[in-house]
Amino acid sequence: MAAIARSLRRRSSSPSLPAATFFSRFMNTLVLGEHENGFVKPSSLNAVSAAKAIGEDNSVSLLLAGSGPELRDAASRAASSHPSISQVLVADSDVLKHPLAEPWAELVHLVQKKCGYSYIVSASSSFGKNVLPRAAALLDVSPITDVTEILEPRLFIRPIYAGNALCTVRYTGANPCMLTIRPTSFSLPHNADTTSDAASISQVDLSTFTEDTLGKSTWLNNTSQNTERPDLGNANIVVTGGRGLKSAENFKLLEKLAEKLGAAVGATRAAVDAEFVPNDLQVGQTGKIVAPQLYMAFGVSGAIQHLAGMRDSKVIVAINKDADAPIFQVADYGLVADLFKVIPEMLEKIPEK
Numbered sequence: 001m002a003a004i005a006r007s008l009r010r011r012s013s014s015p016s017l018p019a020a021t022f023f024s025r026f027m028n029t030l031v032l033g034e035h036e037n038g039f040v041k042p043s044s045l046n047a048v049s050a051a052k053a054i055g056e057d058n059s060v061s062l063l064l065a066g067s068g069p070e071l072r073d074a075a076s077r078a079a080s081s082h083p084s085i086s087q088v089l090v091a092d093s094d095v096l097k098h099p100l101a102e103p104w105a106e107l108v109h110l111v112q113k114k115c116g117y118s119y120i121v122s123a124s125s126s127f128g129k130n131v132l133p134r135a136a137a138l139l140d141v142s143p144i145t146d147v148t149e150i151l152e153p154r155l156f157i158r159p160i161y162a163g164n165a166l167c168t169v170r171y172t173g174a175n176p177c178m179l180t181i182r183p184t185s186f187s188l189p190h191n192a193d194t195t196s197d198a199a200s201i202s203q204v205d206l207s208t209f210t211e212d213t214l215g216k217s218t219w220l221n222n223t224s225q226n227t228e229r230p231d232l233g234n235a236n237i238v239v240t241g242g243r244g245l246k247s248a249e250n251f252k253l254l255e256k257l258a259e260k261l262g263a264a265v266g267a268t269r270a271a272v273d274a275e276f277v278p279n280d281l282q283v284g285q286t287g288k289i290v291a292p293q294l295y296m297a298f299g300v301s302g303a304i305q306h307l308a309g310m311r312d313s314k315v316i317v318a319i320n321k322d323a324d325a326p327i328f329q330v331a332d333y334g335l336v337a338d339l340f341k342v343i344p345e346m347l348e349k350i351p352e353k
């Protein structure tokens with residue numbers, strides 16, 4: 001079966017979906033791809049890794065939607081962005097220009113009806129959490145969310161109780177088995193940027209695309225931090241501030257440190273609620289899940305809801321003036337000290353990037 005899948009991959013790119021239909025007799029997976037500025041987001045490539053973890057013979061198609069040159073750039077880069085992508089499906093329409101959940105769910109429904117995938121996978125990002133359940137409802141199946149490990153093709157592990165327990169779930173429903181996966185749990189292969197074996201690119205036939213759901217939500221604008229710093233979800237180093245920072249002004253100290261370290265800035269919910277920083281920096285159960293190489297927590301107590309979002313970090317460093325703060329229970333290195341002394345000292349001693 002693997003040999004057939006591979007030989008199909010090397011066929012010349014076909015213009016529309018029937019080539020994909022051919023895969024339906026095998027284990028095949030549709031991965032929902034997010035893209036920005038002509039690049040596929042790393043979390044979508046983590047979802048491709050997860051799809052491959054379902055089975056070696058799994059044929060993986062990446063679905064990209066949007067319009068214009070950005071979509072075309074993203075598609076051509078996606079074709080050689082991960083060795084496990086067999087084909088890139090491109091849905092080019094103004095209706096799909098912005099990643100609104102309703103048209104995207106319709107699109108997934110349409111593609112699934114034509115191609116009959118056995119799995120549909122998305123990163124557990126805001127986008128995935130928005131689109132996948134809607135598409136699952138249209139397809140009348142029950143999705144499994146926040147998967148961190150794939151034990152067997154239909155046996156998954158996902159955290160429950162804010163990450164304090166792991167639950168093993170067997171999917172017994174009909175196809176497609178729909179999953180959101182935690183990106184940090186599925187790493188990219190080392191040769192992820194290979195250009196030697198590019199996947200084929202096919203256009204999705206949108207002639208039967210129903211637009212019934214359009215108008216239920218409207219795209220207003222995209223507000224992003226427009227910063228040079230890495231994205232919180234994918235950064236190698238995260239420096240997080242808690243209520244101990246005391247003000248938005250003091251958070252600037254942490255931002256300077258992040259700049260020197262090439263790190264992303266995170267925050268606790270208490271810091272977000274106090275309006276020190278916007279809520280897209282929140283790490284935790286109701287924020288982002290991160291697992292960087294280095295996580296530094298300044299003035300963070302270590303509530304379980306916060307730990308749920310960072311406990312898988314490789315090395316955790318905590319700086320807190322209270323020696324009994326629970327964060328020290330998960331920290332690899334702890335410093336009982338006043339952060340207002342520690343951060344300026346670090347800024348002084350760490351050389352410029």
Ligand SMILES: Cc1cc2nc3c(=O)[nH]c(=O)nc-3n(C[C@H](O)[C@H](O)[C@H](O)COP(=O)(O)OP(=O)(O)OC[C@H]3O[C@@H](n4cnc5c(N)ncnc54)[C@H](O)[C@@H]3O)c2cc1C
Nearest residue numbers: 242243244268269270284285286287299301305306321339
């Ligand atoms: C349903 C639910 C979901 C939640 N989701 C999240 C979530 O996603 N993410 C999240 O973070 N929280 C979440 N919370 C909130 C969580 O329970 C905690 O309230 C929050 O994490 C506490 O944030 P904090 O550590 O910044 O503040 P605090 O608990 O107030 O801790 C501040 C810490 O700073 C230290 N400190 C103060 N001054 C200094 C100084 N000068 N130097 C060094 N240390 C200092 C103190 O000793 C203290 O340990 C959630 C809560 C609920 C109920």
